[in-house]
Amino acid sequence: RLYSDSGCVSPSTNTVKVKTFCLFFCHFIRPPRKTDELFSFVLHSLGSLQTNPLLYCDGATIKRNEETGDIYIARVIHGGLADRSGLLHPGDLLVEVNGNPVGGLEPEQVIQILINSRGTILFKVIPNPAQSSSSQKPVYMRAMVDYSPLQDSSIPCPDAGMWFSRGDLLEVVDQSDGHWWQAKKLPCSAASCAGLIPSASMLKSKQREQWWCQPLQGHVCIRPCKHSSSSSSSSSLRASAMTLIGCGPVLFEFGSMLCTESFNGSVLSVSCTSCSPLSGALATPYEEVALYQRPPQENHRLIILVGATGVGVNELRKRLIKLNPSTFQSPVPHTSRPIRAGEQPGREYHFITKELFEYMYGESKGQLYGTSTDAIDEVLKRGRMCIVDVEPHSIQTLRTKKLKPYVIFIKAPSVERLRQTRRDARIITNYTVNRAFSEEDFVELEETSRVIEARYRQFFDSVVVNDDLQDACMQLSSIIHQAQHEPQWIPVSWSRTDE
Numbered sequence: 001r002l003y004s005d006s007g008c009v010s011p012s013t014n015t016v017k018v019k020t021f022c023l024f025f026c027h028f029i030r031p032p033r034k035t036d037e038l039f040s041f042v043l044h045s046l047g048s049l050q051t052n053p054l055l056y057c058d059g060a061t062i063k064r065n066e067e068t069g070d071i072y073i074a075r076v077i078h079g080g081l082a083d084r085s086g087l088l089h090p091g092d093l094l095v096e097v098n099g100n101p102v103g104g105l106e107p108e109q110v111i112q113i114l115i116n117s118r119g120t121i122l123f124k125v126i127p128n129p130a131q132s133s134s135s136q137k138p139v140y141m142r143a144m145v146d147y148s149p150l151q152d153s154s155i156p157c158p159d160a161g162m163w164f165s166r167g168d169l170l171e172v173v174d175q176s177d178g179h180w181w182q183a184k185k186l187p188c189s190a191a192s193c194a195g196l197i198p199s200a201s202m203l204k205s206k207q208r209e210q211w212w213c214q215p216l217q218g219h220v221c222i223r224p225c226k227h228s229s230s231s232s233s234s235s236s237l238r239a240s241a242m243t244l245i246g247c248g249p250v251l252f253e254f255g256s257m258l259c260t261e262s263f264n265g266s267v268l269s270v271s272c273t274s275c276s277p278l279s280g281a282l283a284t285p286y287e288e289v290a291l292y293q294r295p296p297q298e299n300h301r302l303i304i305l306v307g308a309t310g311v312g313v314n315e316l317r318k319r320l321i322k323l324n325p326s327t328f329q330s331p332v333p334h335t336s337r338p339i340r341a342g343e344q345p346g347r348e349y350h351f352i353t354k355e356l357f358e359y360m361y362g363e364s365k366g367q368l369y370g371t372s373t374d375a376i377d378e379v380l381k382r383g384r385m386c387i388v389d390v391e392p393h394s395i396q397t398l399r400t401k402k403l404k405p406y407v408i409f410i411k412a413p414s415v416e417r418l419r420q421t422r423r424d425a426r427i428i429t430n431y432t433v434n435r436a437f438s439e440e441d442f443v444e445l446e447e448t449s450r451v452i453e454a455r456y457r458q459f460f461d462s463v464v465v466n467d468d469l470q471d472a473c474m475q476l477s478s479i480i481h482q483a484q485h486e487p488q489w490i491p492v493s494w495s496r497t498d499e
């Protein structure tokens with residue numbers, strides 16, 4: 001099958017058989033000056049499908065130099081047949097196909113020659129004398145945005161393009177073109193072909209145009225905002241309201257403190273543009289990553305649990321600690337609320353006055369709950385694994401080289417499973433039992449979970465579905481063990497020693 005950037009130009013059933021490449025070295029010709037890729041196509045199924053299963057891979061793209069009319073190889077797709085043959089290289093001038101001179105032809109006409117060819121096809125090529133040894137070291141990147149080549153009118157060849165979603169790990173194998181890189185999505189087999197993706201600078205300029213965005217939805221803030229309105233009845237607002245009412249305290253950022261505020265059931269969530277995770281993503285469409293194995297003498301990585309309120313993050317955290325109190329620990333939070341009977345300062349909370357809290361961290365209404373980064377350090381210095389339960393927007397604050405957090409998303413199961421498993425469970429607000437889950441709560445919980453995952457999945461290292469509590473707890477324990485003792489992908493900036 002052959003494609004051009006204007007779409008599929010041949011019936012998908014057409015295959016091109018190639019048995020021989022004729023490399024014709026005539027004389028030294030300067031390769032055409034690189035121009036914008038005006039036309040290109042991918043040689044699919046370059047060879048006999050019966051004899052070589054690798055031939056399903058893409059091959060190369062060609063383009064025409066508008067000044068000279070020359071057709072030349074624009075790029076060779078990594079891992080494809082042309083790449084494996086070693087016979088075609090970017091910049092090679094295509095002189096003839098099956099004896100037909102192609103100079104001056106439109107790429108579509110070249111394609112037509114190939115379509116009409118049967119049996120052996122001979123390519124006569126003048127190799128690019130300035131051939132770069134295409135032995136680039138792969139670079140690993142985490143996608144921080146979504147990309148679909150089919151929605152991108154600027155890609156030179158959509159069919160050679162590769163879609164990816166936020167959080168996908170990409171092995172970038174070719175960055176020789178400043179606009180279009182070649183990459184593979186990991187995990188993948190060694191024999192798989194690369195696809196075209198926009199370079200970081202290209203993606204940034206596209207982000208500015210906003211064309212790649214998901215259909216623009218009103219941004220729903222999943223955290224409380226001071227300038228709030230509780231009157232909206234949109235389902236998304238109700239969904240985020242669910243994360244606030246009927247649940248424990250909600251974290252918000254306060255300098256180096258991660259603070260929580262009790263809401264006493266009131267809805268404090270509103271649409272808010274200032275806290276969109278996409279605003280951060282705009283700066284870095286890709287985050288370069290490297291494999292990291294924690295040296296035994298270093299602190300454990302901070303374990304962050306995140307999920308829709310009510311999904312069971314607290315329950316899982318408490319169970320983990322109970323299971324292995326000498327390994328797992330949570331930092332002791334600060335609160336401005338009065339001490340209750342049976343509580344001990346520094347055990348459940350560090351109790352401080354509201355005035356001190358406000359003096360140190362700003363003015364705020366209601367009782368304040370906060371976890372300081374010092375409290376996290378305290379746990380880590382003791383050699384324990386520190387587990388914190390935070391609101392999704394706080395993840396970015398904690399993503400530091402020092403803490404090297406490993407983020408686990410606790411996902412809600414289906415509404416049916418929520419109904420079955422939470423039959424006797426109660427919603428707990430500020431550590432007091434509030435009420436039993438209602439049918440509406442389950443629907444909202446699942447929806448909120450979906451919203452959080454859609455917006456923040458680029459930060460998640462693992463996902464655990466909290467269906468059966470026992471299973472989820474065991475799964476979580478094994479994931480945490482891997483996070484601490486096995487190599488994991490982390491941002492390269494966290495692994496560099498020079499910072």
Ligand SMILES: Nc1ncnc2c1ncn2[C@@H]1O[C@H](COP(=O)(O)OP(=O)(O)OP(=O)(O)O)[C@@H](O)[C@H]1O
Pocket residue numbers: 246247248249307308309310311312313314315316421422423425426427428466467468469470472
């Ligand atoms: N898998 C499960 N099966 C049954 N009940 C569960 C499960 N997970 C959690 N629960 C129950 O659901 C209720 C809410 O859980 P939990 O308090 O842990 O939610 P949360 O996500 O931590 O909310 P918050 O962020 O407000 O603290 C609790 O009563 C808890 O025991």
